[in-house]
Amino acid sequence: MENQKLADHESLDLHEIINFKTLCLAKSKLMQGLVFDHDLRALMQKDVEQSMQALGELQAVYKRAPFEAPVPQNRPTPILN
Amino acid sequence: MNLIIEALTGMDALSDQVVAMDLLISAKSGIRNYAMAVTESGTPEIKEMLTRHLEEALDLHEQISAYMVEKGWYHAWDTNEQIRLDLNNINTALNLPIL
Amino acid sequence: MNHDYLDPINSLHMPELADTTFAMDLLLRAKEGVRNIAVALTESASPDVRNLLRNQLMQGIAMHQEIKELMINKKWFHPYELSEQYKLDQLSANNTLMIGKMNLFPVDTNRKGMFDRTPDDH
Amino acid sequence: MNYALHEVLEVHELAAFKTNCLTKSKTMKALVSDQLLKDIMQQDIDVSTRQLQEYASILSNAKQ
Numbered sequence A: 001m002e003n004q005k006l007a008d009h010e011s012l013d014l015h016e017i018i019n020f021k022t023l024c025l026a027k028s029k030l031m032q033g034l035v036f037d038h039d040l041r042a043l044m045q046k047d048v049e050q051s052m053q054a055l056g057e058l059q060a061v062y063k064r065a066p067f068e069a070p071v072p073q074n075r076p077t078p079i080l081n
Numbered sequence B: 001m002n003l004i005i006e007a008l009t010g011m012d013a014l015s016d017q018v019v020a021m022d023l024l025i026s027a028k029s030g031i032r033n034y035a036m037a038v039t040e041s042g043t044p045e046i047k048e049m050l051t052r053h054l055e056e057a058l059d060l061h062e063q064i065s066a067y068m069v070e071k072g073w074y075h076a077w078d079t080n081e082q083i084r085l086d087l088n089n090i091n092t093a094l095n096l097p098i099l
Numbered sequence C: 001m002n003h004d005y006l007d008p009i010n011s012l013h014m015p016e017l018a019d020t021t022f023a024m025d026l027l028l029r030a031k032e033g034v035r036n037i038a039v040a041l042t043e044s045a046s047p048d049v050r051n052l053l054r055n056q057l058m059q060g061i062a063m064h065q066e067i068k069e070l071m072i073n074k075k076w077f078h079p080y081e082l083s084e085q086y087k088l089d090q091l092s093a094n095n096t097l098m099i100g101k102m103n104l105f106p107v108d109t110n111r112k113g114m115f116d117r118t119p120d121d122h
Numbered sequence D: 001m002n003y004a005l006h007e008v009l010e011v012h013e014l015a016a017f018k019t020n021c022l023t024k025s026k027t028m029k030a031l032v033s034d035q036l037l038k039d040i041m042q043q044d045i046d047v048s049t050r051q052l053q054e055y056a057s058i059l060s061n062a063k064q
Helices: A008-031 A038-062 B003-009 B015-038 B044-071 B079-094 C014-043 C047-073 C082-101 D005-031 D035-062
Strands: none
Touching (some): A008 A038, A008 C047, A038 C014, A038 C047, B015 D005, B044 C014, B044 D035, D005 D035
């Protein structure tokens, strides 16, 4: 079961969730530099830690998507003028 | 199903599948509705109740989709097979006589 | 209110304003996350994926609750006094509209040329 | 009223949805021949009945 491929539709939903979680993590991480209130900052840090854990778990499952492919070191084409 | 209606509609073989599909769709929209409601509620009593109902809806969805997979009415891992089945069902629905 | 972002008058109560915005953003993201995971759950078939998502769903609901309680404690959010909430809504909308009218980034922001090679290449 | 307005509205929506589901499950169970499906539906009827009773009590609490 652990290594079984995922169904098409669940892979697509994982794609949505992983992108959403990635954005959330980036935002919570960066916004910590902008907040004033200590409690809010602590809660954001908690969210960062939970999100990192969750994102790692999602990535591990996403490896079983039917469209899985080797991941390169960088984006293939740099966006230049 | 009532024998006369079965004979009239030709739905004798399909009826359980239609009912199961209806239940699956209800369970799905139930989960979505509950997720909306949970994030709108603040009173602990209501939040606790809705979270419990959300879990019950997830259980129902799990049960009915496993049942449909087992019956061969739902092909989660084989999109082509699912499409073939969908087209079949569409045709059956289109060809139902209007009573 | 004026359109000059360097005018010190605009920094009055800034920490409060900024934090309410960030907290509201965090709350909306938590809410959106719960809904997204619930939708994904209705589409997932593999038992271990379902388990993972279900745990994350419950964690998301707890996080949403925690953020909401923080915001209520700090008086940034008033779900039970709708007129209080109304005042906050209008105030932050007005404030953000004012920021929207400011020319915050007057210089060219195209910094692309700085990222096309590693430092060693220079 | 001891609840926030928006949560009462949510519960109202859910109650309408669940009422519909319960009515459908109760009537459609009669059309089903497979025993396993019948069992699942009976379970859904039981759970929905309890849930609806909970909504009814919240809604009557919320009524001013």
